[in-house]
Amino acid sequence: xxxxxxxxxxxxxxxxxxxxxxxxxxxxxxxxxxxxxxxxxxxxxxxxxxxxxxxxxxxxxxxxxxxxxxxxxxxxxxxxxxxxxxxxxxxxxxxxxxxxxxxxxxxxxxxxxxxxxxxxxxxxxxxxxxxxxxxxxxxxxxxxxxxxxxxxxxxxxxxxxxxxxxxxxxxxxxxxxxxxxxxxxxxxxxxxxxxxxxxxxxxxxxxxxx
Amino acid sequence: xxxxxxxxxxxxxxxxxxxxxxxxxxxxxxxxxxxxxxxxxxxxxxxxxxxxxxxxxxxxxxxxxxxxxxxxxxxxxxxxxxxxxxxxxxxxxxxxxxxxxxxxxxxxxxxxxxxxxxxxxxxxxxxxxxxxxxxxxxxxxxxxxxxxxxxxxxxxxxxxxxxxxxxxxxxxxxxxxxxxxxxxxxxxxxxxxxxxxxxxxxxxxxxxxx
DNA sequence: CCAGGATGGATAGTCACAGTATCCATTATG
DNA sequence: CATAATGGATACTGTGACTATCCATCCTGG
Numbered sequence: 001x002x003x004x005x006x007x008x009x010x011x012x013x014x015x016x017x018x019x020x021x022x023x024x025x026x027x028x029x030x031x032x033x034x035x036x037x038x039x040x041x042x043x044x045x046x047x048x049x050x051x052x053x054x055x056x057x058x059x060x061x062x063x064x065x066x067x068x069x070x071x072x073x074x075x076x077x078x079x080x081x082x083x084x085x086x087x088x089x090x091x092x093x094x095x096x097x098x099x100x101x102x103x104x105x106x107x108x109x110x111x112x113x114x115x116x117x118x119x120x121x122x123x124x125x126x127x128x129x130x131x132x133x134x135x136x137x138x139x140x141x142x143x144x145x146x147x148x149x150x151x152x153x154x155x156x157x158x159x160x161x162x163x164x165x166x167x168x169x170x171x172x173x174x175x176x177x178x179x180x181x182x183x184x185x186x187x188x189x190x191x192x193x194x195x196x197x198x199x200x201x202x203x204x205x206x207x208x209x210x
Numbered sequence: 211x212x213x214x215x216x217x218x219x220x221x222x223x224x225x226x227x228x229x230x231x232x233x234x235x236x237x238x239x240x241x242x243x244x245x246x247x248x249x250x251x252x253x254x255x256x257x258x259x260x261x262x263x264x265x266x267x268x269x270x271x272x273x274x275x276x277x278x279x280x281x282x283x284x285x286x287x288x289x290x291x292x293x294x295x296x297x298x299x300x301x302x303x304x305x306x307x308x309x310x311x312x313x314x315x316x317x318x319x320x321x322x323x324x325x326x327x328x329x330x331x332x333x334x335x336x337x338x339x340x341x342x343x344x345x346x347x348x349x350x351x352x353x354x355x356x357x358x359x360x361x362x363x364x365x366x367x368x369x370x371x372x373x374x375x376x377x378x379x380x381x382x383x384x385x386x387x388x389x390x391x392x393x394x395x396x397x398x399x400x401x402x403x404x405x406x407x408x409x410x411x412x413x414x415x416x417x418x419x420x
Numbered sequence: 421c422c423a424g425g426a427t428g429g430a431t432a433g434t435c436a437c438a439g440t441a442t443c444c445a446t447t448a449t450g
Numbered sequence: 451c452a453t454a455a456t457g458g459a460t461a462c463t464g465t466g467a468c469t470a471t472c473c474a475t476c477c478t479g480g
Contacts, residue, residue: 002448003456015440018457028457035457036447045349052344054438055303058268061438078411085404089397093265110402116409124408128401131394134262139255140390142378149370151402153363158406160359162414168352180350184341186400187299191338192320192361193396194295196368198334199326201288204372213427225469228428238428245428245475264467271467 006039010047017047025050025065027072049176057183063087067179077175082123084182089127095137103132106144110151161185216249220257227257235260235275237282259386267393273297277389287385292333294392299337305347313342316354320361371395 007014020026026046029037046068053064070083095103104120107128111118119125135143161181168174217224230236236256239247256278263274280293305313314330317338321328329335345353371391378384 013440014456016438019439022458033447035445036455037457048348052348056300056341056344058300081407089401089404090265090268111405114406114409115413116405117412118405122405122408124401124404127397128405131266131397131401134266135390135394135398138258138262138390140383140387143374143387143391143395145377146370146374147398147402150367150399151406153366153370154399154402154406155410156363156366157360157403158410160356160363161403161407162410164353164356166414167355173350177350177353180345180348181353184345185353186396186403187337187341188345188357189360189364189399189403190396191299191334191341192357192364193367193371193399194299194334195321195326195328195332195338196324196361196364197291197371198332199324200365200368200372202327203325204376223469224427226467229468232429243476246426246477247428 001039002037003039006043006047009044012047012051020047020050020061023061023065025061025068049180052180053183056187057088059087059183071175071179074175077178080175081178081182084179085123088183088186089124090130092126093130095130095133099133099136100129102136103129106132106147110147113148114151114155157189211249213249216253216257219254222257222261230257230260230271233271233275235271235278259390262390263393266397267298269297269393281385281389284385287388290385291388291392294389295333298393298396299334300340302336303340305340305343309343309346310339312346313339316342316357320357323358324361324365367399 001009003014003017007017010017017026021028026043029039029043031037050064050068053059053067054061059067067080067084067087070080075083107118107125110116120129132144135141164181165174165178168177211219213224213227217227220227227236231238236253239249239253241247260274260278263269263277264271269277277290277294277297280290285293317328317335320326330339342354345351374391375384375388378387
């Protein structure tokens with residue numbers, strides 16, 4: 001199909017598609033002459049993925065470019081997930097040395113208890129350290145009292161996550177499924193958590209908790 | 211303390227603090243003359259909370275303003291959490307009627323099975339519906355096969371969430387704790403999930419999953 | 421008690437990001 | 451072959467989050 005059809009099919013303006021082409025999020029179409037090109041269903045699919053990562057995942061255009069490049073390069077799944085995870089968790093903000101040490105210690109204990117291979121080089125480590133330090137700095141340490149329980153439930157979630165991936169038939173799209181599962185999986189679970197919280201709250205405080 | 215000290219104490223530029231004052235995120239200081247003011251530790255604390263919601267929570271300045279206003283108005287906890295949740299989950303993007311109906315049906319079944327009071331008016335509903343429709347539109351329905359398990363685990367998480375809140379001694383800061391717990395709690399759990407996924411993946415595919 | 425630096429408040433400027441819009445030299449196509 | 455569409459380059463817009471400048475007070479050390 002040509003540009004106008006791709007635009008109609010995907011529901012997004014021609015100018016925007018050209019922008020994504022410029023930024024390398026979308027592959028150039030197949031050339032039919034020095035300055036003409038044809039696009040296919042893969043372009044439509046790719047545009048959907050781009051919008052999902054931008055809108056629902058909340059990633060930036062540059063970040064989406066990095067994630068898609070990793071997928072296209074057929075890097076090993078772990079590598080692609082690393083890129084994705086680094087994109088999802090904010091970088092390490094500057095916390096003082098004492099707080100960082102405390103967070104590292106906490107995570108080391110947690111990792112030991114749960115059989116995680118923890119190291120500061122893990123893509124999720126900087127974000128987690130920042131979050132822990134922030135909660136502590138805000139003076140809400142009680143929020144961390146039950147972190148052990150959260151870790152246990154994270155293990156259960158991860159089992160389901162991996163089951164889901166394993167059930168995926170096509171090896172070709174498994175990497176994309178992993179990315180979608182990571183980015184949208186967080187949103188999905190966060191939403192379910194909201195509903196569960198509301199229900200639990202209603203159960204415990206039938207009159208509203210003031 | 212005065213502006214320069216507040217700036218030093220909080221580590222952020224005077225111009226930025228003035229900006230937050232303008233936007234109503236930070237209360238004006240106590241007046242000492244028609245055009246002079248003094249600030250206190252509560253201002254330092256508030257600035258920390260603002261940075262946490264902006265940086266770690268990823269909220270916009272306008273959204274933070276709304277959440278803080280709800281806290282300051284001493285609205286009921288449920289109301290404040292509603293504001294917070296609407297801020298966290300993106301609004302409803304335009305999905306076609308058939309997809310929306312499918313998502314609503316799915317959520318209704320889930321809610322019935324888990325004792326949730328589901329309704330489209332729940333603050334988390336639009337975001338969840340959008341996420342579900344997006345996953346389906348991307349052609350990864352397998353990611354939803356185990357949503358029942360996710361919902362069950364969300365219930366377990368919510369129990370811990372509410373336990374944590376209940377353990378909080380000071381009624382005065384419980385609303386703030388609820389907000390911090392909601393905003394940073396998602397980030398925290400997402401980080402733990404990353405580690406658990408890595409561990410589970412390593413357990414199942416010792417050589418890396420290609 | 422007064423010179424010089426700080427403050428509150430208003431206004432304007434900057435920068436990055438995510439598109440949009442305009443041009444134009446080709447290409448297609450009726 | 452006249453009209454419309456395309457690829458590519460370049461320029462423009464709008465929003466969000468600051469950042470800088472001004473200036474009429476204020477305060478404070480000498």
